[in-house]
Amino acid sequence: MTKNDLKIEILHKINNKTKPPGSLGQIEEIALQVGMAQKTEVPKVDKPQALVFGADHGVCAEGVNPFPQKVTELMMANFSAGGAAMNVFCRSNDIPLQIVNLGIVNPEAKWPNVLDKTIAAGTKNLRREPAMSMIECERAMAVGEQLARDAVATGCNLLIIGEMGIGNTTSASALLSALTAQSAEFTVGPGTGASPEQIETKITVINEALKRCQSTDPLTILAEVGGFEIAAMVGVLLTAEDLGCVVMVDGFISTAAALVAFKHQPSARDYWLFSHASAEPAHQLMIIELDAKPILNLSLHLGEGTGAALAYPLVKCAVAMLNEMATFQSAGIITE
Ligand SMILES: O=C(O)c1ccc[n+]([C@@H]2O[C@H](COP(=O)([O-])O)[C@@H](O)[C@H]2O)c1
């Protein structure tokens, strides 16, 4: 069956359900997108897998973040113990959660239930030099790709991505600026609660990084101003198309990863669901650039994959609608 034939078939199925046409709004669009991604009119999202990537950022040396860098490590311990918001939401919605350490400043730190895929003890300071070498960036992307492949090989039919890394809103804003030629004044925001002075510093830091990094290649830009956890998410997002697996994108930082992946491989975008509109103001600019339609709008700005874990039940309902809801014919409802 061609792609277009499948689309017509799924739309026909949705339109014959016992409801006025289009009355389930975006739920109908989600059902269509998941069916198209899985190349079937009977898709499944009953085996989700959340992958949350943690890493530290050298740019913290510039004082761009209100919370101390050490919080990345402390939060890894919190994830390990099951106490973070993402642990709670995943447990509530029966989503298996894998935390992955891509490289925090303390190389000694190890935790139960946290996969150690350390690339280096945090990135370099992107104000002064490339955050990663191209080799490090490719290695981090390969971690994401391999985990996505392993998950799908063991039956996963929906991936959720999230991140944790103090300082990573500066990377996300820098990626947005570099990829869309928008000045840092428009792409920088409060992150975890930056003061007006810290926001000014973020803008200066990004402007200096952009002066150094003149490349237009998305993966070079990723290495220059991104982070290990962002690169790992890019790896997952780029693999989705090959796997025919939907990836649920979370907030500001994971959408920055989506922007990198989209600029590198535009066709992969059809495999991503945007779970929510982040309260970080420049997320809106990313959403416009990606022509995305976030599912939720709850003023979230935590990251970790929390928005995606919260939106997952709606995706489940969209698929259940497609698979289980009666049609006018099966319910015996005659309309003419
Ligand atoms: O996902 C979002 O929309 C979001 C918006 C602002 C902050 N965060 C989280 O906050 C951390 C980065 O914030 P900052 O201020 O240290 O750059 C990082 O761990 C992110 O997960 C996440």
Ligand SMILES: Cc1cc2nc[nH]c2cc1C
């Ligand atoms: C406590 C805390 C938890 C987080 N989770 C994701 N980003 C975070 C940032 C902070 C500061």
